[in-house]
Every structure is written in structure tokens, then in C-alpha cells.
Amino acid sequence: MGKGVKMVQQKLMANIRRQLLLQMEHLQIAADRTAGRIKGEAGNLADFMDQAAVEHDRAVELAIRERERKQIQEIQETVLRIDHGQFGLCVRCGEAISPKRLLLAPMSRLCTSCKAKMEIHRNHRGHCIPPYTVSEDYAA
Numbered sequence: 333m334g335k336g337v338k339m340v341q342q343k344l345m346a347n348i349r350r351q352l353l354l355q356m357e358h359l360q361i362a363a364d365r366t367a368g369r370i371k372g373e374a375g376n377l378a379d380f381m382d383q384a385a386v387e388h389d390r391a392v393e394l395a396i397r398e399r400e401r402k403q404i405q406e407i408q409e410t411v412l413r414i415d416h417g418q419f420g421l422c423v424r425c426g427e428a429i430s431p432k433r434l435l436l437a438p439m440s441r442l443c444t445s446c447k448a449k450m451e452i453h454r455n456h457r458g459h460c461i462p463p464y465t466v467s468e469d470y471a472a
């Protein structure tokens with residue numbers, strides 16, 4: 333690996349790390365709000381709202397909270413991987429994951445070919461994480 337490539341990767345990693353921490357902050361604020369709604373809602377609206385609707389909203393909130401928690405956990409794991417120098421390496425075959433893929437999906441733990449193999453087994457289920465947005469400043 334050339335020196336230039338390494339510098340690009342370090343810049344990329346620092347950038348991704350910073351964005352992950354920002355994203356985690358936002359998620360944590362959202363998660364706190366969701367938790368507050370779940371607590372506050374119990375019983376309050378039941379008088380004038382259909383109980384089934386309340387139950388439904390609650391289920392939705394719980395699902396949101398679960399997703400937020402999962403996302404926070406994934407970000408924490410990714411930051412740890414960066415700090416331990418394991419970021420960008422496929423956990424399955426140990427090959428370097430392409431920087432392009434990392435930019436689009438920093439939480440990637442698998443290279444494209446391993447991912448493709450996994451997708452066949454997983455049948456595309458459970459992928460509800462919104463696409464990761466890349467900040468403008470990295471494009472420069």
C-alpha cells in the first residue's frame with residue numbers, strides 16, 4: 333500500500349469517524365425523545381382515543397426505539413473498529429473493503445463479494461436503516 337493511499341484512507345477514516353459521532357448524537361437525542369413519548373403516552377390518551385390506536389402507536393414507537401438503539405450500537409461498534417485499526421477490513425475474508433463502499437456505508441463489515449454471498453442467505457430482510465449521507469466537504 334502506497335503512502336498516498338494510506339493518507340487518503342486516514343483522512344477518510346477521520347471523516348467517517350467524525351460523521352458517525354455526529355450521527356450518534358442525533359440518534360441519541362431522537363432516542364431520548366422516543367423514550368419520553370413512550371413513557372408519557374401510557375394511559376393519558378386512552379380516554380378519548382381508541383385503545384387499539386393507542387396500542388398501535390405504542391408498538392410503532394417501540395419499533396422506532398428498537399431501531400434507534402440498534403443504529404447507535406452499530407455506530408459505536410464502527411467507531412471502535414476505527415479506533416482499533418480494524419475499520420475497512422472485511423470480517424469474513426480479511427480483505428480491504430473499497431473506500432467507495434465505506435463512504436456509502438461506513439458500517440460495512442463485509443466486502444462486496446462476502447456481502448453478496450450473505451445477501452443470498454438473508455433474503456434482503458431486516459434492512460430498514462436509511463441510506464447514509466455523505467457530507468459535502470468530503471467531496472472536495
Ligand SMILES: [Zn+2]
Nearest residue numbers: 422425443446
Ligand atoms: Zn470479504
